Amino acid sequence: MLEQTLLADDHEALARRLEALVEAYTSGDMSRAAILMLAAEEWRQAGQPARALDCFQRAVDDGGEVSVDPRAGIADTLFELEQPEEAREVIAAIHAVGGVSAATALTVAETLVAYGDLGEAHRWATEGAHRAVEGGGEHIALLRTRYRIRVDLGLPEDELDALLDASY
Numbered sequence: 001m002l003e004q005t006l007l008a009d010d011h012e013a014l015a016r017r018l019e020a021l022v023e024a025y026t027s028g029d030m031s032r033a034a035i036l037m038l039a040a041e042e043w044r045q046a047g048q049p050a051r052a053l054d055c056f057q058r059a060v061d062d063g064g065e066v067s068v069d070p071r072a073g074i075a076d077t078l079f080e081l082e083q084p085e086e087a088r089e090v091i092a093a094i095h096a097v098g099g100v101s102a103a104t105a106l107t108v109a110e111t112l113v114a115y116g117d118l119g120e121a122h123r124w125a126t127e128g129a130h131r132a133v134e135g136g137g138e139h140i141a142l143l144r145t146r147y148r149i150r151v152d153l154g155l156p157e158d159e160l161d162a163l164l165d166a167s168y
Contacts, residue, residue, distance in 0.1 A: 015042035015051065022058075031064025040073055044080070053077045069094055072107040079115045087115075102132035106142050113149060122149045129160055140164070 018039035022032050040055035056077060059070035071094050078087035091108055094100060100108075105128025112121035125146035132139035143164040150161070 011042045011045035012048070015039045015046055015048075015055075018042060019055070031062070031066065033059040033062040033064030033066045033070065036062060037066055037068070037070055037073065040070075040077075044077065049077050049080050053081070067101065067103045068107050069100070069104040072104050072111065075108065076111040076114075079111060084115065087111075091120075100127070100131070102128045102136075102138040102142060104128075105131065106138060106145060109142070109145055109149070113145070118149050118153050122146060122153060122155070125149060126160065129163075134163070 018035055022035050022039070025032055025035065036055045036059035040052040040059065043049070043052035043055060053074060056070045056073040059066065060074070071090050075087040075090040075094075078084070078090060091112075094104065094108065105124050109121045109124040109128065112118070112124060125142050129139060129142040129146055132142055143160060147161060147164055150157075
């Protein structure tokens with residue numbers, strides 16, 4: 001289903017199919033929340049951020065296992081909807097809970113870079129890099145993101161930059 005719809009480049013149709021799947025879904029390899037996250041991203045690709053926001057919120061409410069906290073998607077979508085204060089409140093709530101996954105930290109850092117908050121993005125990338133499994137894909141992605149931000153901010157190299165050098 002996913003491949004066929006992606007080949008047709010019909011994000012709205014895929015989002016609708018994923019939402020329909022969630023309604024009938026009881027169990028499987030993915031959680032309902034993970035499917036809702038996919039639907040949300042497809043709604044965003046279809047240019048319908050309000051529908052995406054609804055799916056992200058449904059993923060939060062569902063509470064199922066996901067690799068990235070759905071609230072990170074909510075924050076990104078709120079920025080897209082030109083609601084930066086609300087987006088920052090969501091990001092603050094994610095941080096307040098603690099124990100943020102490396103994947104969530106990367107998503108939040110990339111969102112903050114996209115919307116011009118390099119200082120906060122650097123903090124998220126740094127914290128995420130410290131939490132990530134060293135040498136793993138998320139760790140390397142966080143180190144790379146952090147490096148680009150650090151250069152843009154004009155900050156000096158540090159011990160995390162040395163890890164990036166060692167990962168090549």
